[in-house]
Structure formats: C-alpha cells, structure tokens
Amino acid sequence: MGGLVGRPLPPTSCLPPPRQLDSLSETQISCALNNLFAIYHPTAVPKSVLHEACKPYKPSTRFAPLTDSGYNSGYTSENDDDDDDDNVASGEERGLALLRADEFERAFATRWLEKLIARAAEDAYEPLACFSSDEARQTTVEKASDLLTALLNFGRDDAEQEDDAQDDSFCREFAFARDISVRLNDGLAGRRADDHTDVGLQTWGASIVFCQMLCDSPARFGLSQTSLGCSPRIVELGAGTGLVSLVLAQLLPGLGLERSTLVATDYHPAVISNxxxxxxxxxxASSDCAACPVQACVLDWALAEMDPAWPLGDDPADVLFATDVIYAHEHAEMLHACASRQLAPDGVFWLLQTVRRNGRFGGVADTVEAVFGKVVTTGGALRILDSQRLEKPDSVGRGDEASFELFQIGWSG
Structure with a gap:
C-alpha cells in the first residue's frame, strides 16, 4: 500500500471502532496515527507519509458541505497559477482549522487513542499482536501518547503549554529511612483542571506520608516473611507516579521478601505512560541489584464486576495498597468491587485517603466508611478492620488537604 492521499480525513472517517483494533495491521495503525498527526500536530509528521491505508472506512459526510474549506479544491484543480495555489493553500488551512476545532471529532479521536494505548501496551490483557517488534510497539505507544497530549492541550495558549512543558520535565527526589530514595517525573503536561482521571500525573501528599510510614515501620503493615512468606504478590491500585511501588521495590529485599511480585496499576493513558x-x-539507576522488579498494568476498576478478562489474571494479591485514589462518590464503590475481586482470602488492603473538607473533593473521603463499613457482623464481605486519623505534616501536601485517614481492610468472616 502506498500512494499519497494528500489530505487528512476526519477521525470519524479514518479511525475504526476500538473493537476492530485486533483486525488492523501495524501499517494501518501507523497510518491512522499519521492522519491524526496531520490534523492535530501537523509539524510533527509530513503529509507525504499519509497512505491509502487510511481510507478503508466509509468517509464522513460531516464536512462535505464545507466547500469553502478547500477540502476538495486543492486536489481537483489543474490550474498552476500562483494565485490559485495560494487560494488552495488558504482553503486547505481553513478546512483543517475547522476540523481541528470540531469538539465531536476531537472527543472521538481522544477516546480512540486512549483505547489504542491501553491495548498496545505490552503488559495489557490480550495486547495487540500486529506489531513486528517490541520497538515498533513502543513507538506506537509513544506516538499515540504525544497525540493525546496535543489533543488535551488544544485551545490552551502558548504560555500555559510552556508552563506545563516545564512541569513535565520537573523531577522530584524523595528520601526515606533505610537509605531508600526515589526520583520521579511529575508529568503534568496535558493535565486538565476538570479531569480527575489523570490526577496520577503528580505525586500527592498521601503517598509521601505512606512511604514514610512503610520505611519507618514495615512490620506495622505485615511486611515480613512470617506474615507473607518468601514470595508475596503485592498490587498497588491507582499507582500514579509510582512512588509507593518503587519504595517497596527497594524496601522488600531487606525484609527477606526479595522474591515478591510487585504490580503498579492505573488507568489513564498519560498516567500509565509516565x-x-x-x-x-x-x-x-538503582545501585541495589536486589531491588524487586515492578510491573505496570492498565486496570479499570469499573470492569471488576463485569469483565471476565481481568488484566491482573486469576492470581490474588496478598497485599493491596492505595493512596489518595478517591475523587468522586462512585469511586469508593468501584474500589470495593476491585479489591473484592483481587484480594486473597487472608490478604489485607491498606488504604490511605486524603481528607479534604473544602472544594469539590470535600467530603469524598467519607464514602470509604459508607461503602466499606465497619465490621459489626460476621460474613464474607470486605470491611474496614481498623482505621486511624493522621495529621498532615506542614511540609507535605497541599493547602486543601486537611488530614489523612488510614484504613486496614480485610475479609470479615
């Protein structure tokens, strides 16, 4: 397949439904991405890379009436006059601007990219098998992530994007007891204030406080061979930048748990990439060759009760960790379903939730007790076994964070 198409197609025309991703070739996926680059990031990929593989789907008619846009004039005219060429170019730019500004098309492209990134990841459940090499798979994920950032940045001025670019390269270093240190990229590029699904792009106070507690007193959380054996399976829910999992990777070998399986999970594509x-x-970069490996895994809590193809497989977790993962009232219910599916019968779930009394997240932490409840009767439900209120250190967290609530959760019967 080759041949120049010459103009980008609307996302609703060139992108197949996500359920058809398995039927696409590597070339078709690459071409679909190049088409999106030509619309939303035109300086990154030249038009000459657009191939006929972008056209196996029925063209959209949403832009057909836009004759003034220049969608067709540039490719049917045989007039070589310079003025006509200028008019054609101007018309093409107007057409692209209209397409680029179309909210429906942008939303369609954003959802498609999120699905592609989730399926293209090598650790995804049933990852796409069309890639010729691991390098090709990684290149696809990186290109899709770049496009997603461009879409999320649409409409923001240069100053805002420059600030975010600086934030994206901002690295934070954390040091804890037992000579444990972690260096993280707080990747804030593309963050939207109204999107709570990508809050994991920055490291929040709760994860810092929790790591301090883990390193100061691992026995408090049952991190020992006596409690867990030599090779426990430990899963972090809503891992964000990965601070907790990366601290555990350095901490566990010194506790005799060097054969532990560590899985850091999250859902938002940009968060997973970071x-x-x-x-x-x-x-x-770790100087400790005995550090436990950490696997990143895409996990959608909403699928816990309905999807037989669970990304974490059938192996239960001996320990679940989560810090500051509830940002809406329904999140506690989704978290309960996820933990119920994943936690071993004798396992324990440690949840440290930030208490915010003001703002749009005010009172959300109260949903943990409302959903998980306290143990009052016997039975097979996942319940709060113990809880403790923790004061927020002055040097940690944001002004809207009042305190933290530590929950020990397990099976009640």
Missing part, C-alpha cells in the same frame, strides 16, 4: 518511565528510570 508510570512506566518512572519505573524504568529508577530500577535501571
């Missing part, structure tokens, strides 16, 4: 970078950077 999480993988942090894992790779810290484990490759």
């Amino acid at each position: 999480l993988r970078r942090n894992i790779a950077a810290n484990l490759s």
